[in-house]
Amino acid sequence: xxxxxxxxxxxxxxxxxxxxxxxxxxxxxxxxxxxxxxxxxxxxxxxxxxxxxxxxxxxxxxxxxxxxxxxxxxxxxxxxxxxxxx
Amino acid sequence: xxxxxxxxxxxxxxxxxxxxxxxxxxxxxxxxxxxxxxxxxxxxxxxxxxxxxxxxxxxxxxxxxxxxxxxxxxxxxxxxxxxxxxxxxxxxxxxxxxxxxxxxxxxxxxxxxxxxxxxxxxxxxxxxxxxxxxxxxxxxxxxxxxxxxxxxxxxxxxxxxxxxxxxxxxxxxxxxxxxxxxxxxxxxxxxxxxxxxxxxxxxxxxxxxxxxxxxxxxxxxxxxxxxxxxxxxxxxxxxxxxxxxxxxxxxxxxxxxxxxxxxxxxxxxxxxxxxxxxxxxxxxxxxxxxxxxxxxxxxxxxxxxxxxxxxxxxxxxxxxxxxxxxxxxxxxxxxxxxxxxxxxxxxxxxxxxxxxxxxxxxxxxxxxxxxxxxxxxxxxxxxxxxxxxxxxxxxxxxxxxxxxxxxxxxxxxxxxxxxxxxxxxxxxxxxxxxxxxxxxxxxxxxxxxxxxxxxxxxxxxxxxxxxxxxxxxxxxxxxxxxxxxxxxxxxxxxxxxxxxxxxxxxxxxxxxxxxxxxxxxxxxxxxxxxxxxxxxxxxxxxxxxxxxxxxxxxxxxxxxxxxxxxxxxx
Numbered sequence: 001x002x003x004x005x006x007x008x009x010x011x012x013x014x015x016x017x018x019x020x021x022x023x024x025x026x027x028x029x030x031x032x033x034x035x036x037x038x039x040x041x042x043x044x045x046x047x048x049x050x051x052x053x054x055x056x057x058x059x060x061x062x063x064x065x066x067x068x069x070x071x072x073x074x075x076x077x078x079x080x081x082x083x084x085x086x
Numbered sequence: 087x088x089x090x091x092x093x094x095x096x097x098x099x100x101x102x103x104x105x106x107x108x109x110x111x112x113x114x115x116x117x118x119x120x121x122x123x124x125x126x127x128x129x130x131x132x133x134x135x136x137x138x139x140x141x142x143x144x145x146x147x148x149x150x151x152x153x154x155x156x157x158x159x160x161x162x163x164x165x166x167x168x169x170x171x172x173x174x175x176x177x178x179x180x181x182x183x184x185x186x187x188x189x190x191x192x193x194x195x196x197x198x199x200x201x202x203x204x205x206x207x208x209x210x211x212x213x214x215x216x217x218x219x220x221x222x223x224x225x226x227x228x229x230x231x232x233x234x235x236x237x238x239x240x241x242x243x244x245x246x247x248x249x250x251x252x253x254x255x256x257x258x259x260x261x262x263x264x265x266x267x268x269x270x271x272x273x274x275x276x277x278x279x280x281x282x283x284x285x286x287x288x289x290x291x292x293x294x295x296x297x298x299x300x301x302x303x304x305x306x307x308x309x310x311x312x313x314x315x316x317x318x319x320x321x322x323x324x325x326x327x328x329x330x331x332x333x334x335x336x337x338x339x340x341x342x343x344x345x346x347x348x349x350x351x352x353x354x355x356x357x358x359x360x361x362x363x364x365x366x367x368x369x370x371x372x373x374x375x376x377x378x379x380x381x382x383x384x385x386x387x388x389x390x391x392x393x394x395x396x397x398x399x400x401x402x403x404x405x406x407x408x409x410x411x412x413x414x415x416x417x418x419x420x421x422x423x424x425x426x427x428x429x430x431x432x433x434x435x436x437x438x439x440x441x442x443x444x445x446x447x448x449x450x451x452x453x454x455x456x457x458x459x460x461x462x463x464x465x466x467x468x469x470x471x472x473x474x475x476x477x478x479x480x481x482x483x484x485x486x487x488x489x490x491x492x493x494x495x496x497x498x499x500x501x502x503x504x505x506x507x508x509x510x511x512x513x514x515x516x517x518x519x520x521x522x523x524x525x526x527x528x529x530x531x532x533x534x535x536x537x538x539x540x541x542x543x544x545x546x547x548x549x550x551x552x553x554x555x556x557x558x559x560x561x562x563x564x565x566x567x568x569x570x571x572x573x574x575x576x577x578x579x580x581x582x583x584x585x586x587x588x589x590x591x592x593x594x595x596x597x598x599x600x601x602x603x604x605x606x607x608x609x610x611x612x613x614x615x616x617x618x619x620x621x622x623x624x625x626x627x628x629x630x631x632x633x634x635x636x637x638x639x640x641x642x643x644x645x646x647x648x649x650x651x652x653x654x655x656x
Contacts, residue, residue, distance in 0.1 A: 005642075008642060008645070008646055011645075011646065012645050015645075016556075019175055019176070022171075022175060023171070023175065026168065026171045030164045030168050030338065031335060031338070031339075034160060034164055035160075035331060035334050035335050035338065036331065036335070038157075042325070042326075046297070047297040047298070047307070048296070048297040048298055048299065048307030048308060048309050048310065049296075049297040049309065050309075050325050053157060053160075053309075053325040054297070056157065056160035056163070056164060057152075057157075057159075057160050057163055057383040058293060058296075058380055058383065060163075060164050060167075060168065061163060061164070061167045061376050061379055061380050062376070062380070064167050064168055064170065064171050064372060064376070065369070065372050065373050065376050067171055068170065068171060068174045068175075068365075068368055068369035068372055069369045071174060071175055071365065071369075072362075072365045072366050072369050075179075075362070075365060075647075076362060079362065079647055079648070083648075084646055084647050084648040085362070085647075085648070086360060086362075086647075086648050086649075
């Protein structure tokens, strides 16, 4: 494999690792906290919100927005590290 | 001034603005027509994407649906936002790097086959037409209620406006009108939400007001009060749903994956300059969408509580003005079954005397809360902005599918740039007329079919695109079989369980729910169809030749962000 290809596949590996981590969080807040574990989380109350209900109608959406911006930052850094930024 | 005068003024100003932008941003080349020249800034694209995405369904219907469904409504909130995470992480950057004009472009080139391209064109047209008919209906609804014109006249006015700026400006015109439409619609949604939040809880931020105490000195939390009101009338507790967990799971997944696979959303990311701009504008788009999507559940709670307080067990004769106005449109119906002159609004169908169409909750909410006339008019302008911006985005996908994917790529490759541009304009015109026809004569199944659009996108595009990027060895045989099997399965399931085609028609549908596969409703079945698509693609791949070396090189290239250049036509 040429240098160029080695570099490209190392970049891709790191990218895929980020995706796994971020998508795990994506899954945990929506399908986990908002759906599968909603009933147990509803035992906890934050202000007027039951926690499971809050995740389903508010919290998961806030986390989604954060996730994309974290991804943007991580990828911009990664692009720089491998010299792919422009 | 009356509500009607205000509505004429606000709607008039916004329409003049849209037309002005259209004249300023005419498209001179196919590149401008399809991808706005490829130089849109991330923020402008984020705003345009947000307006493109938030349709009449998000603006008019969603809060209403949630206010009747309570926790079950969460499927729309999570489903229609979580898809952007998938879009930003798995699709947008790579498709931007690939740098073509349409989604069938990617499918056709990546799977080196015009059959794959044709399957993609079929799916894109099916998804977009079902969607656009619903938007035209939304335009008609707003016009008929607020300007008291005939619903069909409303549809025709909407058609003329969209035709004007979509045909003239293409993607360029659409992008900049969508930026304006985003501003109008978010302002129109938030102003009444803030007013009502202050009224009910004293907190000006609706997202927080929803979790605050009621503003009457009792110290009771609003959600607890609503839970109490709901159970007292025999409904489910608001914060607890009635759908099964597996169905909520499947519907949420189908909506998320479907969102990420919708062609009119994906093409928006072809319009930015660099790969990093595509990532950033996906984040901005979701941020701008989230403002409405986190306020909507609050509006739902306010509206539900207000409505129950206003009507439940009250004298019919004492009902406010808005009640009678909506009664005229037949979207509120009262039938005094026990003849006591009071309104019994209860869960028990034999005793319930009031039916309220859930679509009117957002539109009626400011009136129910007795807000000033200009706020009510603002909601009308916002609803129109939401419906028109989405309709325009969809029409562009339809026209590009015909002029670019069919005429240029398949039937007449030698067509000149000018010829293609005229073909695109012609296709957009025909599409507007067809959409308007369905808006005026809605087939009874419009609402049902919009849900189907997500299932179809999930069952067809999403797996083919994701495999195309993340699985270098995926070949055309696998991808085409996967798409065809996925979409056929989805269509079969909808025909069987939504229309009862195989069991004696629509009347049989209610009795079939116990036969749902794995207990999953047709709305959530896109999840299963998507999994089947993935599985079939991978199995077929094992028995067919791998893709040519050149295609594998393309895949390696799109994984690297630098050198995206501009969206180019090969």
